[in-house]
Amino acid sequence: MSPHIFIRGYLRASTDDQNAERAREALSRFAEEHGSRVASWYTENASGTKADRSELMRLLSDAGPGDVLLIEQVDRLTRLTRDDWETLKTAIQKAGVRIVSMDLPTSHAAMRVTSGDDFTARMLDAVNAMLLDMLAAVARKDYEDRRRRQVQGIEQAKARGVYQGRPADEALHAKVKELRAKGFSIRRTAELAGCAPSTVQRVLKDAG
Structure with missing residues (x-):
């Protein structure tokens, strides 16, 4: 790989209760x-359904043409609607960044492309653009399906009079205090x- 091309790791978790740093070692x-x-890490706790993610935008701002945006899975990058995904994809293309996802084997070759290998780079970009579009659509559908099942489950629990809301993770709270x-x-x-860290602070605040 050209010494002027940098690998930029992007780590995202949906909520403060999840550890966005979990995939750092694997990446x-x-x-x-x-x-x-x-070469650099960008970590944030934000929903993949939100287009405005500060750390992802900072990564694209820092990146130069040919740099690699490395992710664990495509859904770490997007669970966006079609229009929002098109907007993000345009920003990525404008920055000249190549996406490499551990769950997309065809993208791995981008880790070995040199800055002067234009033909290979263009072929990879064409193939992966198509596959990323498909995986982005799958990630969004998975999100919508899970949300629909959650709503249905809540409605059924309310109808039975057993819905109590989201329970606190007592084991996690005990571990934090310990x-x-x-x-x-x-x-x-x-x-x-x-x-x-924000979850730790919340647990400590709740504990008085």
Whole structure:
């Protein structure tokens, strides 16, 4: 890979209760297996259904033509509607960034493309653009299906008079309190408990 092309890792989780850093090790290992390393990381807790994601936009702003946007799965990048996906895709193309996703084998070759290999780069871009469109559509449909099932489940529970709302994760709360009692920092507690730092802070606030 050209020394002027950088691998930029993008890590996203949907909610503060999830650990967006979870995939960092796997992406680092993947880059090493392809003879490179991740030059910079962009991490955020935001829904994949939202087009306005600050860290993703910062990545595109930082990137140069030919840089790689490395993700674990296509749904980490998008669960967007068709129109929003087209807008994001245009921004990615304008930045000249190539998407490499661990769950899209045809995209892996982009890790080995040099800046002067125009023919191979164009062929890869054409193939992966089509496959990304399909996977983006699948990711959106999966999101809509899950949301519909959730709404149906809630409605059925309400009809039976057993709906109680989202329960607190007591095991997670206990783990957070235990780690903090041992003197771990908020950030380290979040890493060990597998959640976001904001979740640790909320648990501690609720505990008084």
